[in-house]
Ligand SMILES: NC(=O)C1=CN([C@@H]2O[C@H](COP(=O)(O)OP(=O)(O)OC[C@H]3O[C@@H](n4cnc5c(N)ncnc54)[C@H](OP(=O)(O)O)[C@@H]3O)[C@@H](O)[C@H]2O)C=CC1
């Protein structure tokens with residue numbers, strides 16, 4: 001089977017990463033590539049690492065340009081996906097890497113994104129309990145945010161197994177590509193190089209309700225999340241340090257057994273051997289997530305650390321993994337767990 005795929009937002013970071021992965025997917029032929037301010041440009045000037053596509057010209061993003069494909073990836077700013085998606089037929093698989101269709105609660109959407117809720121699509125984090133069944137055969141996929149991917153993989157086994165109380169504390173560091181390519185003053189090289197800095201502090205980051213949604217679903221009861229993102233001087237990667245109070249009777253051995261069970265058959269999640277800790281460098285460019293946990297007996301808390309590449313497992317790799325499931329392909333096709341080191 002060969003599927004023809006279009007990418008809207010091909011000039012951006014997420015669009016570039018999905019193209020890098022699609023170029024290695026044996027069942028995909030790359031069709032239309034679209035952009036916005038860069039429409040008319042050659043891709044080679046914008047994504048020089050995508051050598052085989054260097055001479056392709058970007059069309060303006062429109063339903064017409066994206067018509068005639070089996071799969072359309074949307075790598076557009078928040079709020080731009082719905083208008084495009086509704087003009088693509090119901091038989092086209094639309095994979096949205098933006099946030100528009102991730103949340104179930106319309107009030108949460110409006111509170112954190114400030115606009116009207118467009119709807120809810122099957123959620124593209126296959127590792128979450130029950131997620132694969134909703135993705136199989138689906139024609140619409142909402143790819144998770146990068147932080148919610150890292151945090152949900154770290155904590156859902158603890159909530160699904162009833163190991164921890166319902167208040168989670170998370171501090172995560174992200175590479176700068178998470179903020180997209182559009183120029184922003186706080187992302188100038190002189191601001192970022194040699195510094196780590198927090199942002200979105202105090203429960204205001206828009207990924208907070210998405211984490212709450214995923215962890216509450218795993219727990220079967222409401223979970224609260226205190227989330228603090230930080231910006232790290234690296235282009236890619238997320239390291240999420242997550243903790244929650246352990247329930248009575250939980251210790252290092254029971255926690256480890258639950259995580260071993262949860263990830264035993266997962267092709268992209270690696271629970272590291274005891275004593276080894278996740279590192280963003282180890283997952284650079286790969287669709288793998290590294291996880292390690294510890295029981296902190298002094299504080300009575302379970303601490304779980306995850307590392308992903310925000311652009312791969314956190315966006316484009318997760319998108320391809322979910323596409324594979326939706327199309328009935330082997331879930332791992334075109335995806336690697338091999339990182340780039342050093
Ligand atoms: N970067 C990351 O790690 C992650 C990103 N995402 C999501 O992916 C999406 C894209 O993000 P990212 O690639 O980082 O952002 P970029 O800023 O790098 O790219 C944005 C893309 O959208 C296009 N675009 C900009 N404005 C419009 C518009 N008004 N209408 C149509 N297209 C437009 C741009 O085209 P042009 O350059 O030609 O103007 C560009 O191709 C976002 O929704 C983001 O939240 C999700 C998870 C992680």
Ligand SMILES: CC(=O)N[C@@H](CCC(=O)OP(=O)(O)O)C(=O)O
Nearest residue numbers: 098099145146147174175178179
């Ligand atoms: C470093 C950085 O700025 N990261 C982005 C998250 C990007 C991402 O995953 O997400 P969305 O698809 O939800 O935009 C942020 O904190 O807003």
